[in-house]
Amino acid sequence: MTTDPDSKRPTPDPVTGPRPVPPATPGALAPAEVVVSENAPPSAIRVFLASRGSGKLADQSFAVIMLLCACSIFAIVIFIAAILTMRSKLSLAQFGLKFFMRSAWDPVNGDFGALSFIYGTLATSFLALLIAVPLALGVAVFLTELCPRALRAPISFLTEFLAAIPSVVYGLWAVFVLVPLMRDTLGPFLYKVLGWTGFFEGPNFGVGLLTASIILAIMILPIISSLTRDIMTAVPNAQREAVLALGATRWEMIRVGVLRNSRIGIVGAVMLGLGRALGETMAVTMVIGNHPDISKSLFAPGYTLASVIANEFSEATGDLYLSALIEIGLALFLVTIVVNTIARLLVWAVTRNAPARVA
């Protein structure tokens, strides 16, 4: 399958067969260039091709251009890391690694620390995963194992369509629908039922960590569920049949035959969702309340790494302020790179040998 096409050049037997070349010329089996110089009536296409020259230069320059474009992907990653490091030098020098352990954020006095943003990012992302993962698994199980065939295509189209809605539209919907809902209905309900845990305390304005987590969960659901579905489809049917043949119910078959086999891939899919959640900007910025606080209550307003950049970058006055924000960006970049790398490795480990799915 992976034969180098070059090696096929000198042996074009199957191609020469149907061509109107006199059978008496054994040279027909040799490379085209040679044939043209030796035989009396060369076919039109050979004359044409011969007149184009060997094309070695064109071939090589084409390969080099393609290679350069492939290298540009490395270049982009290196360039982002380099320029962000360069521009955040000021803040790196001033605060060092302590930057990520201090919660002070005082632009007026030039005192910066990213701890409260890290807290906000982690809290919203993990809460979003907590909501999204069971639902995504449910959808994937339903779509691969239980769903009638006729429903499969429309439902998977709908869930994938969720992924195509722009972040700012989610934000708009969250601001005008989810926030009032949270303020008037869901929030008081949670306070009444779970208020004793201490996670649902204080004034509830509708905006805050919980609202941001819910909208994040809605946004990362399609990614996790469609990847999980792919991974579960990759489990060979013989596995399912074997477990069913032992007398298992359908759920036991799914648990033993499907979920256990695809657990590594599912972890990878969840981590990809986590990567998306960590860096999600617009929708979160619109509903999280944008206040650098570390509060146990999920009703409290918060701030994430991405939303502090979105919110304050264009009005950042002073070099230190700007470089602190860029350092936050650098941290976000590095964290998402690490999370995505781990996730991709896990997904690859599972789906590598599965038949390729044409998108």
Add this chain to the structure above:
Amino acid sequence: MRPPINFNTRRMRFDQMRRRSTNTLIAALSILATILVIAPLLAILGYLIYKGASSLNFAFFTQIPKPVGEDGGGMANSIVGSGVVLALASLMGIPVGIAAGVYLAEFGRGKFFATAVRFTADVLNGVPSIVMGIAIYSLIVMQQKHFSAFAGGVALAIMMVPTITRTTEEMLATVPHAIREAALGLGVPKWRTAISVSLRTASPGIITGCMLAFARVAGETAPLLFTAFGNQFWSLKLNEPIAALPLQIYVYATGPYDEWHRLAWAGSLVLIVMIMVSVTLVRIFANRGALKGGS
């Protein structure tokens, strides 16, 4: 000889009941999960159509934003501005993405370098868009000392490249080797084979990939915040701040005026319809372009 197992003990019956009910419970839960996932989507779409359609009018497509306090006005400049930025991004991102995909599929099969590129593209795909925004800000806007449509285009182009590269590669991998060999056997040079045979055969799938990438960046706001910046007036100059639909929606949605909110809904509907049209076209292309045979 051991006596045959009695399957009809109370314990066995209980066990079977437990297993059956777990099975039913899980099935019900997964159906419930699916409904819970579909519900917000329908809620978002329904609300968007209801709010957006009632706010859309002719002026929306022909006028530029009115000053604060005045009713009416539209987003004509944002729609055109989005078009300009996206065209710029496509112009830069699509050729590079396709070329990188061609490298991976035609030249790099089985090489370690190609695997590394492929992996980096996947990872780059997951880098938050706001990081792209500040990287381009640091590179272009800080140098030029002003926001520009060009910077916005570059930021979006960078986001398009990895997606296009990966789909191009996947589509080229489905082109049967026999077709390439036939062309090479005729003496067609390799570059010509790649362009006229491999790319041509895979073109429906590659177009799909490009449109998916396009649809993805069309709704991006974060990378444009500090690059294209937005503009309340008509501007088509690449060297100046330019309006963009997602940016304008963001500004209007977070603003305090009802009139702004109305325009934000209308803008969102227009944006979604634009994206939906391209996704649907993608579906049509993908179905028509399904390759028979495979490698």
